[in-house]
Amino acid sequence: MKRKMDPVDAVIVGLGAGGGPAAKVLSEAGYKVVGFDKGPWLRPEEHYSGDELKFQNRSYLWPDVNLMPRTVRSDENSEARIFNFSPVPSNVGGGTSHMAGWMPRPRVSDFIFHSLHGDLEGASLADWPYRYEHLEPYLTKVEWSYGISGLAGADRGEGFRSKPYPSGPLPPTQFGKKFYEGSNKLGINSFPLPMSHLTEDNALGRPAVNRTSFWNQYGDPTLTRSSVATTYIPEALSTGNFEVRADSYVKEVKVGRDGKATGVIYIDPDGVEIEQEARVVVLSLGAIESARLMLLSSSNRFPDGLANDSGLVGKNATFHEYIFAVGLFDKDIEDPLNGWTGNYQSGGSTHFYETDENRGHIGGGIIATTQIGQAINAILPGRPVWGQAMKDADRDYFNYSMKIGFILQDMPQETNRVDLDPNVKDAWGMPVARITNKPHANDIAMSKWQIDKNVEILQAAGATKTTPVYLGDEFTGNACHQQSTVRMGTDPAKSVLNEWGQAHSVENLFVVDGAGFPTAMGVNPTLTIMAHSWRCADYIANTYMKGRSERLALPPIKKS
Structure with missing residues (x-):
């Protein structure tokens, strides 16, 4: 029988660019939060250096393909092969632990790409369900709290x-x-x-x-380059409301009879399977792994994967x-x-x-x-x-x-997708993500x-x-940028999430990484992910947790 932990207000799965801001915002709002990461909690002064062999040739920060493989293929008729596609460090801090540090803002046009260009044959263009002006305050919050240099x-x-x-x-x-x-x-x-x-x-x-x-x-090893592990995670911990559970592999999001998420099942560092209940479940594993976890979390209510009523979970993937x-x-x-x-x-x-x-x-x-x-x-x-x-x-x-x-800035296509590989499993015995892309x-x-x-x-x-x-x-995934697998939108038949990163069909499930982005943008996504996560977490803390809901009314696009 699985062990059960005392319920908390929220669980956050993945403590990188998406999970870090959410942890900070929710814990500072007074909610009890547990954050999971399947990798270790590395300390900069102890584990990091300028050692070229360690970090480049011996791939110290990269996922071990023998433990956490992915497979890739060019189309559904091709045989998938094991390949370390779009690798992101598995540790507390995620991709912010290794990134070169480009942090440009998105453009106004990024949020209205379909309105500007209409349908593009073979692509699945869509506008975002919010605009640049709705994200701008949060872009500023991140630049000033995380630490960004620029002119x-x-x-x-x-x-x-x-x-x-x-x-x-x-x-x-x-x-x-x-x-x-x-x-x-x-x-x-x-x-x-x-x-x-x-x-x-x-x-x-x-x-x-x-x-x-x-x-x-x-x-x-210094604090010169900002990372989630040296900014938002310590700030969340300082509230006394946040707990990090590193080396903990979340294998399933549980759903109750009412269709709401009840919490997660995870495997702790000792290999023990544990259930953690929560009022809200926040996914921020990166667009590939967030989609994978949702597909793994099938149930009687969601036989094709969690919140996958539209059949779009995993589809429209973009990789920069x-x-x-x-x-x-x-x-x-x-x-x-x-x-x-x-x-x-x-x-x-x-x-x-x-x-x-x-x-x-x-x-x-x-x-x-x-x-x-x-x-x-x-x-x-x-x-x-x-x-x-x-x-x-x-x-x-x-x-x-x-x-x-x-x-x-690659175009979203329904055929470019993440699903579960029927033949390859990871070290925990779970089907790995299979990426199909052309x-x-x-x-x-x-x-x-x-x-x-x-x-x-x-x-x-x-x-x-x-x-x-x-x-x-094919895309090689060499940018390590992942977007669009669980896209946001206003129509539940054409999207998985709403403008707050909230699943249309699971009201207490939120996805706050790049998975929700309807289009890829033409800039590195980290700053946008962080600002998006902060905005979504604001909604969770100040609206959803207080028993309310809001929808955002967008004015028509004025074309020049």
């Missing part, structure tokens, strides 16, 4: 901002200066991207100590493939770019974000310049992989190369146009050789 007004297309950043931007690196040089020659608006790395004399009074320039895929162009500079003429100094990313642009149908596609995304990675794993197409030739290439090219990357024609056209433009910028900056890397036949 307000530098992005000419940015939406309304109620407050500047609490921290000035990171200074440009040598490769960042090259990016600005090339952009300026072509008349492209470029600026220091907002980052979750604080700079000196920030308004939050936090230290700014940078120990390595490589941060992407590393854990930061990261693609790029690499530029090589003449070492006999140019000064070294010193990719090992400063920061992984330096300078970006949203100049090509909004639709220009002359480009042959709709939508666009953010671009940013970066170093080409660690010398031991340099992302340099054609680089020898062994022996003296590899050493020579690193010596000759590492300090004289850079890349300009692009976050692809790029839309618009994705391919956008990839080709933008990467060619990135090549132009590199050439304008003085690169003597450029190598474009375009979108392939």
